[in-house]
Amino acid sequence: MPDSQQAADISRxxxxxxxxxxxxxxxxxxxxxxxGLPDFRGPGGFWSVYPALGxxxxxxxxxxxPAAFETDPRLAWGFYGHRLDLYRKTAPHAGFTLLRDLAxxxxxxIRAFTSNVDGQFQKAxxxxxxxxxIHGSIxxxxxxxxxxxxxxxxxxxxxxxxxxxxxxxxxxxxxxxxGALARPNILMFGNWGWVDQRTTLQYQxxxxxxxxxxxxxxxxxxxxxxxATVRHFSEDYGGKLIRINPGxxxxxxxxxxxxxxxxxxxxxxxxHAAFASx
Numbered sequence: 001m002p003d004s005q006q007a008a009d010i011s012r013x014x015x016x017x018x019x020x021x022x023x024x025x026x027x028x029x030x031x032x033x034x035x036g037l038p039d040f041r042g043p044g045g046f047w048s049v050y051p052a053l054g055x056x057x058x059x060x061x062x063x064x065x066p067a068a069f070e071t072d073p074r075l076a077w078g079f080y081g082h083r084l085d086l087y088r089k090t091a092p093h094a095g096f097t098l099l100r101d102l103a104x105x106x107x108x109x110i111r112a113f114t115s116n117v118d119g120q121f122q123k124a125x126x127x128x129x130x131x132x133x134i135h136g137s138i139x140x141x142x143x144x145x146x147x148x149x150x151x152x153x154x155x156x157x158x159x160x161x162x163x164x165x166x167x168x169x170x171x172x173x174x175x176x177x178x179g180a181l182a183r184p185n186i187l188m189f190g191n192w193g194w195v196d197q198r199t200t201l202q203y204q205x206x207x208x209x210x211x212x213x214x215x216x217x218x219x220x221x222x223x224x225x226x227x228a229t230v231r232h233f234s235e236d237y238g239g240k241l242i243r244i245n246p247g248x249x250x251x252x253x254x255x256x257x258x259x260x261x262x263x264x265x266x267x268x269x270x271x272h273a274a275f276a277s278x
Contacts, residue, residue: 030222
């Protein structure tokens with residue numbers, strides 16, 4: 001896209017933001033790249049982060065699967081424990097704060113809908129009732145045996161990982177109610193046992209908020225078409241859509257949508273600069 005067209009699109013997007021009474025942020029894995037979080041797109045990207053799984057030819061869909069906790073729980077928790085530790089240590093990039101600033105004067109404020117399980121929105125200052133984590137959160141655990149519909153925080157679990165072999169070294173986490181193995185409260189592949197009450201409540205709160213907003217603007221960041229949950233959600237609510245995606249910026253309706261071929265933080269910064277100057 002020519003620079004002149006992109007500049008015109010950003011100016012138009014800034015005007016939409018000034019007219020909005022509520023800002024919805026939707027995000028996929030691309031939102032975390034500027035914070036230094038890995039991109040798992042394709043087996044090459046996944047195996048470069050977890051070479052032990054690459055050597056064993058274990059695909060993302062196989063390890064991100066409840067069956068992995070049955071067949072090899074230390075390997076499964078090597079993968080998820082590494083991610084939990086990584087997300088705890090990662091500082092959210094500046095774009096999260098810029099997004100909150102865009103919405104500070106909007107009557108209905110800001111909400112986030114994300115497929116990410118990393119908890120970065122809350123870490124960046126979004127309140128618990130402002131975030132809907134549609135695939136759950138790694139910061140909560142549930143029972144693998146399904147003894148109850150209860151979940152609990154992972155705050156007391158501090159995994160020690162053999163990164164070379166992607167294996168948990170310390171004690172496995174267990175359900176405090178029945179003693180069975182615990183797993184992350186995350187929607188996995190082939191997952192019928194996910195305890196979804198927390199996410200369902202988040203979703204209901206978001207729906208109530210959307211029902212009150214009259215001039216909605218959605219900024220979508222880093223959501224691909226491979227698993228298109230976030231993209232479909234962004235398109236379904238009748239507001240204006242600003243899609244920030246370096247490889248898949250296309251929007252279904254160029255009257256109500258703008259696609260910016262950009263990384264997440266860069267696109268947010270350009271939107272914020274245009275918004276602040278008008």
